[in-house]
Amino acid sequence: MEFKEFIVDKEYENIRLDVYLSKMLLDKSRSFIQNLIEEGNAVINKISKKSNYKLKSGDKVELTIPSPAMLDLKPEDIPLDILYEDKDVIVVNKPQGMVVHPASGVYEGTLVNALLNHCTDLSGINGVSRPGIVHRIDKDTSGVLVVAKNDFAHNKLAEQLKNHSMKRVYIALAEGIIKEEEGTVNQPLARHPVDRIKIAVIKGGREAITHYKVIKRFKSSSLIECRLETGRTHQIRVHMSFIGHPLVGDPVYGYKKQRFNLNGQMLHAKVLGFVHPVTGEYLEFEAEPPEYFKKVIEILEKELPK
Template sequence: METREFIIDESSENIRLDVFLSGEMEDKSRSYIQGLIEKSQIKVNGILKKSNYKLKLKDIVHISIPDPVGLDIEPEDIPLDIVYEDSDVIVVNKPQGMVVHPASGVYTGTLVNALLNHCKDLSGINGVTRPGIVHRIDKDTSGVLVVAKNDRAHNKLAEQLKDHSMTRSYIALVEGILKKDEGTIDAPLGRHPVERIKIAVVKNGKDAVTHYKVLERFKNATLVECVLETGRTHQIRVHMAHIGHPLIGDPVYGYKKQRFNLNGQMLHAKKLGFIHPSTNEYIEFTSDLPEYFKKILNILKNELK
């Protein structure tokens, strides 16, 4: 049985117990959490509480999560764009719209389903639903990511993520005109104090640093390269919105009225580099912008003519 514990700070005061936990536990749905509360698997300060309990400062929330029962992630014959592969790692180019791994309510059509059909030797560190997954990119973000084929490779790649030595560069199309040619956004991120499904810049959040560089300016949009120093959830999307330039097409942090008919934010994982877990040599991979991205850029370029 897995256990988790949270200590409530000022940013989470007066929020319902189930709402808070559904925000903190991204891999669990609100209905699942409510079920745990009903089954006495969640306690606050050692006492059973209802779903609508309003959290207080310094409350200690303890969760006991039963082991999964009978959940089999099936291999699926889904095409993979493999950039590189050897006995330790697979580097894939993930398309926009594909979820990286199964989670509550999504058990098919994911990158993991496709990987299981392609090969059986994936690391088991992250359990049955996330075999081989070292890091993630959002469903509607396209681009390169690395998958570990064994636990040794997984541990070495995870260590590079932890010490920020892995190279991760993204191309983003943002609203408005950035005046500075380059800059750094150093702003801590955590759960939004009210809208718990969102990430926000918060006082007591986790350190988050994004470096950006302007690549091209359009009539009312800017193409930028973003290099991650840290890798927090939705980091680029929240950081760019924080400085007044949300990503075009972003349904969560972007403008309510969008000028293009898009399926999600204009964000592409362009470059990925790391020390190979066996050879100890630095290797780097790049991914071309997908066609939908190029199409929008061409529209913006034509507006300048």
């Protein structure tokens, strides 16, 4: 367990508690700090406060950082589709059906288990259950992910995610015929107030922006490209459902009656581009959609009039 104490200078007056602690603890992510605050580990003048508390000059901030819980994560010999690797980052093409990191009773068969078998030098910023994980994609979404091998690389990549400079392009099959050639969904997202498994468009939620354009229209569905400006949980799935075009195969936000026998939504993270955290070189990687995705498109292609 680690204990830290700060006295707020006048220059930091009226800024949020979580922002202040992010500036004081440069080796910790904002989400890590917010979790500490939510769990009651930050007190101001002996009183527990929330992340959005506005600090006053002279406030005494006391922060307790608990020792990380020991979690016996086992390296597993699971094949990895590695697109790129050096001493700082590793870029992989995650298959559909693989969970990115252990959570909610899932401690085996994840991308993290596979990574631990491949290399031991992964960043520790996100704790023992998520070593190296900078961003995630859903279990049943396939595609490109970048993983950090050290904390410096992790922080630099996280900055790019935060300032929306990381390029992320997905392809998806949406239900229905989308009439416009392209569009933008700018709707805030938050946890559904009743069904906690779901994410929903909620006033006052976190900003979420998805740009989409139609690649091809079929008889009753549309192949689209989506570019993420933000990266919220289930963002593309919720946004497309919100405008009346849920993704084909989506068991949560899609139609109950599905034509194809799919294991999840037709969504693939096709392109990922970022500035290398150490060299400063722009890198871009592309992964073709998996076979099941291609087969569905082939079936739809054959149904179009010639």
